[in-house]
Amino acid sequence: MEILQYALRKFITGIPLILGVTFISFLLMVYFGPDKTYELAGKNATPEQIAEIRHQLGYDRPFLVRYGEYLRELVTLDFGYSDSTGERVSHILERTIPISLALILPGFVLGNLLGIALALVAAHHRGRWLDKLIMGGSVVGMSISFLIVIIAFQIIFCSNYGLGWFPVRGWNVYDFWDYLRYVTVPTLATVFVALGYNTRFYRAVLVEELGRDHVRTARAFGAPPAEVLFKHVLKNAMIPIITRIMFSIPFVVVSGALLIESYFGIPGVGLVTYDAITTGDQPVLKAVVGLTAVLFVLVLILNDIFYKLVDPRVSLQ
């Protein structure tokens, strides 16, 4: 009950955040985003036809009226139809979000789990060659552009110039075997890049925890290294770890992975969002931005609840 009350209270306080994010992003969309009129107008449009299209797109209505309409759409979760494809926005999201999740989730989970594992090893061997090796590897992973990693992995694992083990493009996923074929290389690319950032971050957190009094006390009591690491260090470092993981979730769910989807020909939400940004497809953009904002608030709530779960001293009051 306490948690439910807290969640409700927190959601209400999150509403200004949603309003702020949606307002600013809608302002940018309307005044700085691409104008769809001329794309829809055809080659020899007359001024009357252009005015007609602007009216249909709602461009001729006052900004605040359009923003009010946006909020109504966000509350009802009905964003209408895409200005580009004519498809209902909810159908587009229903179709693409599960694909993006299925695509990104393995890389997300593995990237974080491996990051934590490597960070534990590095922290445990702090200052020694193993620590330096892991940190050096992390810097390499962080330094190479994601695009280069994608192209290189595609050539190495997928193309005929390399091993040719996996498909270059596509998402013909009809069973688990198909899934493995299509998700492996994108996952490897994601993990390769994410691992560097994750490991460095988690190592910093764990090293800080290693220097705390309770860890020294545990060691003084003769606790074995594994127990020290997992029970006394990792458990107490969970708050920043949870924060990092939780705050990545909205991007994973809604924004997808544009580059991965684009280069591997995967019809996920990242590609749809990118197309919407470049073509000024406002109904799709409004949905993506609005849902990301709402997810952020939900994540904030969940984050605090998880804090409470891992550390009973945290109060939800």
Added chain:
Amino acid sequence: MPARLLILALALLLSACARGPDTDGLKIYRHSLGGAPSSLDPVQSATVYANHVVVNVYDTLYAYKYLKRPYELKPNLAAAMPEVSDDGLTYTIPIKKGVYFIDDPAFPGGKGREVTAADFVYSMKRHFDPKMRSQGAWLWAGRIEGLDAWKKAGAHYDQEVPGLRALDRYTIQIRLTRPYPQLIHTLAQGFSAIVPHEAVDYYGREFSVHPVGSGPFKLETFDSVRAVLVRNPKYRREPIDLAYEGYDPARHARYGIAGIEGKIPPLVDRLEIHFIKESLSRWNSFTKGDEIQYATIPKELLNEVLLQKQPKIVLRKRYADKYFMLAGLENGFVHTDFNMKDPAIGYNSDPERQKRNHALRCAIRYAFDWAERNRTFYNDMGFVFPGIIPPVVPEYDPDAPRDALEHNPDKGRRLLAENGWTADNLPTLTFGGVASVDSRQMFEQFRGWLLKIGYPREKVQFDSYASFGDYNRAVKQAKVMIIGMGWGLDYPDAQNTLQLFYGPNASPGSNASNFNDPEYNRLYEISSVMQPSPERTRLYRKMNRIVLDACVTISGLSRRNIYLWHKNVISYPDQSIVGGFHLKYVDVK
């Protein structure tokens, strides 16, 4: 808790999966394109990408012969070529009997009904219904009797349009307000594809992603990366007559096309069209062997793949052993226009300044170096020609004077001096373009040339736009001073490019230069109602000369396209005019 998470993850995975189609034993052809269509509604099929799907799932009255070049029209859904009245105003078109729309829930009982003349009338009316957001209405605006008035009266479908009638179940009559020799070409485009009103009513806005037609294929799935089409089992059985389609052994035999003689299109069971913007990814997929079977060569790999680019394009042996190649000029061209609405460089209320502006534009043209442009940006494979009648149309004049292509900075410098232009009084030039590396490099090259005619560096600036949409908007609003443009022909008739400089088509129309010359307009109006003839060609060429003499454009270059496809595919690809009309003839060994 972990078990629940696992179940959730599995559920998620399964939701991203679907039951796979049974493709065992099916002939599958995997095509690729460099962009994706947004809408598959014929009224919005403005791109070559959309046409690849639209002309394969819908029927058009006419189509281009598969192999004949220059292009030649043939009846498609129409039973014969139109009967045209002596005054050129009335077209009577019989359509084939026994052609059916695909089965779809939009029809009563889910069974597709017969296509009738009334469907064509309905499909054309849709272009003039504001709710449909047509991008093709310009092809027929002001040309079909009563159609514009029908729109003004509220676009009620039960109201008749005098110039667009179904005389009976199988006969269409079109009455024009003035002769329109290109009308039949427009009836071969995806815009004129025939849709059933039941499907438009049933799917509403989402009709754009649920095509219901009578074409050789029907759509199975469509998303941002591919469209999957499967054979329409109800498609009419019309054996291929290669001689009729323009088969020429000298040009086509090497591709094995003789093997499709007498077969009934479509020749494959499943057609996948992959939309791949990333050229390297497309190439990796193409060379993989079991993925896409058709691609173009990425710019970065031209030297690796081609043994020779001039005078003939030759593939290296390791590629020639595996792939067929076809190289040809695009059905269009690139050009750089001056915005004549800008008094600093175009029309000016002061006749003296207007004369000096003309000299300024001509001097800039003398600075322009087509050979270098071709080498730098088009791998020296583009074809440079003088004016706005590109080499792919029959009216092209190979013997036209090439003075407008002359790169002569000294002459440009002299012309500026003779007309009183000095570094101090020259206007600041802004060169518009999308914020991309290519645009920026083109601008820098252009500025480099202008320095050679004495233009101060700081007076040549780049006007950068975040997206093509933004740039297009600025062009349509006549806000761009020097406009880099490309034009893809809608139909193989120079009228389609000459209209780019017709005064009444000024911004927001397609006349981006806002050129408005009374003599040019007069000749355009005369020629636009003439059937193809030597006299019309003469007028076309005269108009071309007017544009060149006015120095209103620096033009032009047709890019060369190189297509490759796997050797187990029998095809003669063509993705320019009405993209994708060849796909029903593609076979896989």
